[in-house]
Amino acid sequence: MAWLSRQFSTRVIVLIPIAIAINIVLGYTVQTILKLPIYLDSIGTILVGVLAGPIAGALTGILSNLIWQYAPVIGGGTIGPFAITAGVIGLLAGIWGQLAVYRSRPASGMQLIVAAIAAGVIAVVVVIPILNNPAYTDPNVGGYPSWVYTAAAVIAVIVAVVVAAFIYVRRDLAGLWVAVAGVLTGIVAAFVSAPISAIAFGGVTGGGTDLLVAALRQGGSDVIHASLGQGLFSDPIDKTITSFVVFIILSGLSPRLLARFPLGDRLVRDRAA
Amino acid sequence: MTLRLSAATYRYAGARRDALDSVDLEISTGSVLGVVGPNEAGKSTLCLVASGLAPVVVSGRLSGSVTIDGRETTDMRPHELAQRCGILFQDAQAQLSGTASTVFEEVAFGPRNLGLSLPAVIERVEACLGALGIASLADRDPARLSGGQAQLVALAAILALRPDFLILDEPTSQLDPQGTRLVGDALRRLVRESRTAILVVEHKTALLDRLADRVVVVDEGRIVREGPTADVLGDAALPGHGVEPPPRVRVQSALAAAGLGTAAETDRLMAELAT
């Protein structure tokens, strides 16, 4: 264990606890004060992953959950077992960091229109198979009730429109990659969380999204599919919002500050001072 | 033992200008050097470069040489630098580890990092707390101290590494008058009782007046004036460099301007007022 931590520079060792505290405080504030049904408790994890790599990101996620579960005063709740999910999110963030997903890619005119169209095309490509899925069209085939597929299609279209608008308004192609990263992270998170929720918490979350779990079960889904369905609804949205927040924050940091971190230079390119 | 900067020029990574321009400076054991100058003059950079932390920890490019007792700072690792040259910054709480439950453990943080034996760690902690007169704070929670107390704990924590040189970057600027007095008195005591060489950056020239043997004025990354404290702080050109002279000098100038006495007489008056 000592060998592992020696891989990290002192700067990263200083960054991680700050990120953990951000996760916990922001997560709590957003849920309790802004009262929004999203978590936003992975901003710190994703930041560390993007700046310092997958292992640092995973460590941040895991420790955040364990500390939030067991630490004095703030401890409690049901977040501990989801440390695995948090670790995976950090790992993915490290991969996005190495791929320079969050680097600004200023573009203009034609490129923007092309990117906006690409976002639309991706949405269509996602929607058509859903609508053509026999589980949707033929009531005799199992799976989710039909309204789920309609909802998924509608959400995909809305997301595509928002992303296209973002790209166009900020004149930045990165919006596309940021959205893809967020959606992928959300999907993976949902798949990792579903069995944890099923094994430990009877397939529910204790929050408002349990209405969705109930509806899915009413429609015939078993425990793990209902849990997965709920996850696939809320996690991609949550992680995509988080992804954009992280992008906006990173784009506001000075290149000098970023360059000091292991993967920071990938975010900079020709934004140098 | 000497800490010497020779033609030291420093530029932070990604910066467009040099923060320090060809600085020549020297401090030896037992002396106290004051540093004054306007804001953004490069005084903090001077501290980081003199302690070796720049460029070893803070990335940047150093030309010229910085040597501690003949050894280049760029040849040393951070923990070796820490044992030769300690540095104290303005924000006390940011320098504390944030992981110690008592002041004792906070001061022990450094010696423990070096792997010293436990009796040696205990001895150093007690010695440093005593030297600064804060032994009574040993069982307190570092996060709950006043600004001045926290600054003294941070200083004790640095001294626990037994550096030969001590660099203080505006140690009292975030403190209220009481905190300033606390730190000032502790520093005077430290100077009296040890041979640590001290470089102190301060806006409060009154403090330097009583502490420093020599003073340098830094402006735009260069040393523009250097000499014994009384000379430099009494120099009429000082305010032109954005530095406010100490009260003693201001009173003297005011009295002289009003024609109210010779320099010797005002000196005696100020000495009486000071006690």
Next chain:
Amino acid sequence: MTGSSGTVPPDRGPDPSVANPEGSAAGLPAYVLRVPTGTYRSLNPFTKSVVALSSALVAFGVRGWTGPLSVLLLTAAIALVAGVSRSLRRFVLATIPIVVSILLINAFLYPGATDVLFRVGPFAATGTGVTVALQATLRVVAFALSVAVFSLTTATDDFLADLERRGTGRRLTFVVGSAIGMIPAMASRATEIVEAQRARGLDTEGSVRRRIRGIVPLAGPMVFGALSEVEERTVALEARGFSAPARRTVMRILPDSGAQRALRWLLGVGTIVVVGASIAGRFPLP
């Protein structure tokens, strides 16, 4: 865990049962040694963590009634003996939302169950569903209690000091200790930012869209402020020799004993056996 051990404990001098190969603990003042006292509280932090971890694993990993029930009874007993039972209330209350969900959704909407017990309107509660619901509830409550008992009987700094003594590097110890220590300051910063944004018109009660717009003005300053400290703190740590290669001096040694070591092994092996048996379907008890 209860943060640092609060008020200064009475001076008990060096503990004779402590084997201290690092040197004389007699030189350390009592307020540094802070030997914990009280039934269960005085156990070594590592022992208490093994108990907490085993409890969690058994509560979730052993399906059926026996696992969660035994953990529940064990942790309740420990809480009583350690004198923290009154403080358990808040932890138990915190589980209510999820317990309500578990009970309702599993009792009435358990997939594939046909043994209806009773009906409420259009919904039918099934025997299978109710069993699953109750067992899941037991698991959640047992877990919550095991967390509570650990939090309430183990001081963070004791836990970290003991871990460090056992070989965890200074870096991991620092990360955990620093994170926990930073939370109060960051929480007040967050409150300040929310207040400042409210004064500028941020709506924390308005529509969802407006509240979402409030995220960046909250997250932005918090993250910027926190990141700006990174450089300062890195320099400060290096100035204290943080990256020195030597093995860090062990200062606080929490008492341990052969009996506790045996208990830890027993719990560890027992947990693996019991959970393994349950997974393999061979756990004999219901």
